[in-house]
Amino acid sequence: GAVVSQHPSRVICKSGTSVKIECRSLDFQATTMFWYRQFPKKSLMLMATSNEGSKATYEQGVEKDKFLINHASLTLSTLTVTSAHPEDSSFYICSADGLAGNNEQFFGPGTRLTVL
Amino acid sequence: GQNIDQPTEMTATEGAIVQINCTYQTSGFNGLFWYQQHAGEAPTFLSYNVLDGLEEKGRFSSFLSRSKGYSYLLLKELQMKDSASYLCAVPPYNFNKFYFGSGTKLNVKP
Numbered sequence: 001g002a003v004v005s006q007h008p009s010r011v012i013c014k015s016g017t018s019v020k021i022e023c024r025s026l027d028f029q030a031t032t033m034f035w036y037r038q039f040p041k042k043s044l045m046l047m048a049t050s051n052e053g054s055k056a057t058y059e060q061g062v063e064k065d066k067f068l069i070n071h072a073s074l075t076l077s078t079l080t081v082t083s084a085h086p087e088d089s090s091f092y093i094c095s096a097d098g099l100a101g102n103n104e105q106f107f108g109p110g111t112r113l114t115v116l
Numbered sequence: 117g118q119n120i121d122q123p124t125e126m127t128a129t130e131g132a133i134v135q136i137n138c139t140y141q142t143s144g145f146n147g148l149f150w151y152q153q154h155a156g157e158a159p160t161f162l163s164y165n166v167l168d169g170l171e172e173k174g175r176f177s178s179f180l181s182r183s184k185g186y187s188y189l190l191l192k193e194l195q196m197k198d199s200a201s202y203l204c205a206v207p208p209y210n211f212n213k214f215y216f217g218s219g220t221k222l223n224v225k226p
Contacts, residue, residue, distance in 0.1 A: 034214050036216075042218075042219075043201075043216050043218045044159070044203065044216045044219075046215055046216075091156075093159075104161050104164060105149070105161075105214055106161075107158035107159050107160070108158060109157065110157070110158050112156075
């Protein structure tokens with residue numbers, strides 16, 4: 001089946017630093033990947049749609065200069081949280097379009113970001 | 117835009133049956149997905165309905181009524197491991213977005 005990995009799974013950083021999170025589709029090519037943010041006991045909030053070879057499409061209220069997304073290849077999308085602050089602490093999850101057929105989304109295992 | 121509603125939390129007993137509802141109002145419809153998410157983990161796919169009716173898959177079934185903007189997930193013979201959040205998602209026509217409902221936290225008691 002389709003597998004999506006994320007790295008790192010957990011990261012703790014100081015306020016003001018930048019953190020890069022990688023999302024990879026391991027056994028399939030994904031032209032579109034999605035980035036989500038999830039607060040405790042809340043649902044997934046779509047942050048942006050990442051398209052290979054083009055600029056990401058951000059949801060309303062998401063700062064594109066704060067959350068930089070790069071989809072450099074058909075198997076890799078990265079999310080960089082720039083100048084992180086404690087309020088950026090959250091669970092970040094990516095997903096990728098599945099194989100041709102039912103448009104199922106395959107999710108990465110998530111990255112827990114804690115900003116001190 | 118997308119408006120997807122689910123009950124926040126439900127409690128049921130091991131071995132029982134529970135129905136989790138999802139109502140939606142969306143700009144375009146391209147099927148409805150149900151996902152299961154255990155705390156601290158990524159969501160996992162449960163079902164996808166694009167036509168009206170009931171789709172059965174083992175202990176889990178999913179129903180869709182497009183005219184009513186309504187779906188439900190039916191869990192039979194509940195097990196303790198079914199304690200999780202259940203999310204419904206409705207992608208629009210162009211499928212360049214994937215929005216989730218607020219999720220229903222299911223607590224299964226012995």
